[in-house]
Amino acid sequence: MRIIALLGLLLAMTAAPAQAAPIRCGTPTVSTFLTSTDWYENLEFDKGTLWLSNLSGNRIEQYRLDGTQIQHHNLRAPGAIRKGPDGVLHVNFGNDSPETRDQPSGVVRLTPKPEVWIGGDTLSSANGAEFDARGHLYVSDPFTGLYEFDRQGSLVRHIDLAYPNGIVTIGNTVFTNILIDPKSAIVRITGNRQTRIELGAPDKGLDDLAVGPDGKLYVTTYTSGELIKVDPWTGAHCVLMSGLKNPTAARFLPGTRTMFVTQASGTVLKVRL
Template identity: 25%
Template sequence: MSHRARRLTRPTPLRGSNGVAFGPDGRLYVAQFLAGEISALDPATGDLEVVVPADGPVQAPDDLAFGADGSMYITDLVPGRVWRRHPDGAFTLVTDQVRLPNGIACVGDRLFVNEMIPGGRLLELTGGEPVVLTGGLAMGNAMQLGPDGHLYYPHMLTGEVFRIPPDGGTPELVAADVHEPVAVRFGLDGTLLVLSRGAEGIITRIELHGTGERSLLTSGLAGLDNAAFDTENRLFVSSYAGGGITEVHPDGRTREVAPRGFAGPFGVTVDLGGTVHTADHYRIAEPRESEVATTELLTFAHGIVADGDLLHVTSQYGQVRTYDRTTRAVRTRAKDLDQPLGIAVRADGVLVVAEAGAGRVLAIDADDTVSVLADGLGRPVDVAVDEENCYVSDEAHGQVYRLDDGTPVAGGFDAPQGIDVAAGLLHVAETGAGRVVTVDLTTAETVTTTALPAAAPSTRDLPDLRVHGFPGIPRPFTAVAAAGGSLYVTADGTVLHLIPAEHA
């Protein structure tokens, strides 16, 4: 038996788009935190060029700005660094004395950054030791010099916008009760726009002169991150959740310039109605023919399994949560685990979780009591259950084990990750070999292998998962779900539907 693979969505070339700024050449430069890249986009043609590749010195670019001489300044969020990329392409480290630097702005020959942490600072980095303009930021983010000569910046945690003179002083509250502010930007007419990081894609317009009147524009773009105006006052926005670049017109109409898509995806599951759900780092999402639809912005969703109206998800940062699709309520089932990844539901409703960092498999019952089903594994990545048994893939040892007796049921794999069991067949995503292998559990014979789309191996040096107490860049993994005689696999920036050849 063989399978034919088809993509359920088109991959986006910008898997998560963060800071954006127009460069001296008129192109829009896009920082991609998860991908570790910076790309240059021609808004007229949609042509993209990677100008800072993932194997360079910058690990986690989040925001960027251009200096008067054409140098690009980059906040490297997780390692806590700020870089200068000279016009000739050479890099200079500006500082490594900041914690989660995010917002960045150039004012002539002066450089300013802020920190995306509670109690963060706003700093000038023009030369020598960083100069603190102010502290107490409730998680700063994208900022800009206003027409009045002040620096404007958001407090993400408190829904406020402040301003401060570039030479320092007392911060002044500009606007309160702003919807989930993540970035402030000024149009050419001096109007202040504040982007929301929420699901509705709200942009708040604030008239700073006179009445301070506000108006809301709802773009429908989940997870806005940053924005830039071109010389014709056209607004282009990025999305940390959906990636891509979109032009937003004043009346709310949108034009996709670089296509949106998945940030991952990571885990995949299929509910009883046949709907495919994915855990896409910043959200739970459904792949559809023309788009990736956001079910809920649920940060750091990595493993996922459907259970009636419930979706159980894991986070590599230590949590197991249950999301109720009918009420949109989120319940934390466990926390402070060591890189939980794959998750399954037994017939008795108990959650089974692969705790990759601890080499264990856990059980979480209806009362959220956590117990250990197995330990001493190398790196358990995924779990699967059938009517009688539970199975776990061990990426480090190249094996899939039956947990009940610790017996290897299939082995010799090169980095097995996602697994699922259906109709007596074990399906294994063998990531080291770039394929899905199906094994008959009765005979232990390989039934079929299906090659996955080739992807260049990453040479990125990923920072720690948690830095300064905040999440870093997650480790990617390939998941597989069996449903209706076919398979669904997260790979190549999309979900692959593997259809048996006789049904293709």
């Protein structure tokens, strides 16, 4: 959500049904995991610890779940952190604004220090990421579209999509938030078919999203400051939380109904459903 760009022409897509069965949110329990003045962009869990992308601090940080910091690695403008099929953490870097996107961008692997895995001139601003059931990695670049890489890091395909941001997968179906969209759209991609799931006007500034243990999507909205629960197949949705300060990403602690939410305002929240 560091990217600020003009609204462009959207691709012609199928829209999800406007009249979907109702969905219920309930009231979560919320506590503060971390308070800072830094911009936290993304997160991932690994072996009972939490990794955070500190975008403004140009580093990734590892924490115990009691909030104690274990270590950090310097990395310029980190974006999404995701665990690969081999258990190794992959981290986007060069998640830049328009003014600095001429600098290198790509993906590193923590083995255990950051080593460039995808580099070169393919990506200009690596933002969201997720692995699918085959172990292929999808990376969003809001300036140029969505990219699919195989297990060796070779480019499989480029999906021409305007302003993709956060990414999750359910099996081999890909869901990506559209950063700038007048109807706050999520795009569901199955093979070559794209379906729009619209959360409604005005543009909420959809950032990242997570898949919950209930199979629903949990979407952070940078501009409107909400966490929205969405049925990925019908488009039905409700607001789980509001009044947040520029939430950027959410991720569930494996095997639980507890998610952690990062914010550009610096506070990381612990949300129990």
